[in-house]
Amino acid sequence: MPISTGLKKKLSIYPCNVSAGTISVDKSKTPFEAMINPASYKHQLKIDYSTKKSLGQSSAEPKFSAISPEVLSLPELVLDGTGVVALIGMESVQTLVERLLSVIYVYEGDKHEPNHVRLLWGSFIFFGRAESISIDYTLFKPSGEPLRAKVQMSFVGWMSKEEDTLRANTSSPDLSHLVEVKVGDTLPLLCSRIYNDSSYYREVARINNLTNFRNLEPGMQLRFPPLV
Structure with missing residues (x-):
């Protein structure tokens, strides 16, 4: 059995461009790479049904309506500024948060909206956009500067117009x-x-x-x- 070598693959979030119904990684911008891979993630798929009842019916059979966009949830992504985790160099927690938000949250003036993104972790790939972000600061210097943060994020999946049409009923x-x-x-x-x-x-x-x-x-x- 071959022995795996090299560093463990880290979760990476890449800014993307959407044009003419296709999505691609924006190679002119720097992706965000997790310091510590999340312990878990939740990939949610949802199908919508219509439950319209006819007159006299006590219940209605669910009828397929549409496939909703997929949702990816990361319950905890740790950003550490103590130097314990960093292998090469060290950045403050505030810098790490700003770099993450610049990829997934900050309004892009030329696009008039935040970035579409690609999340890549090993063989798992997810294209979408940030839907919610929550940052919990848990450790501080005496000055009040944060030394550690836990970030919760959810992303709604991206779907091309062609795919959306094909999936629609x-x-x-x-x-x-x-x-x-x-x-x-x-x-x-x-x-x-x-x-x-x-x-x-x-x-x-x-x-x-x-x-x-x-x-x-x-x-x-x-x-x-x-x-x-």
Whole structure:
């Protein structure tokens, strides 16, 4: 079994550029590297469901709506200014905090917003933006200058417009639809297909000003609004 050599890989946070729907590391800027790797991180993935109930239903079956952006949480990142941790050189805690914030938080004048970032730790890669930052100062010099800080951070994932479109449910009942009637289509059937509930046919008939919804003519356009 081969023996691994070299220093342990550190969590690194790189500022990024977003252009034409793609994201890339901004090589003109310096990334932030953790002094001590976090003991844990939480990677949250979430799926949104619609629970719209029909009249008379006691409960509603959850129906897929969309995939939410991923969230990465770092419960504790230690910044040490005592010199105990640093292998080469030493920076004050205040300098370390400023360097971290310059990457993930500080407003960029040319972009008119904070940076998008890439978090890299071993084989784990996460693209996103800082959502919340909390800094807890825990050790001080007699002068009051902080010697240690614990930083909690959460990042919301970045997704290209193309990926967002692919992940979105284009037949969601929360979107408007313009449907061309085909031979054999009925209004209850179309409502069942779009809303998974045929009982909405009267409301759709009213919105489309249909006086005789039982006789739909092939080729006519019907609007199916979002459910509210």
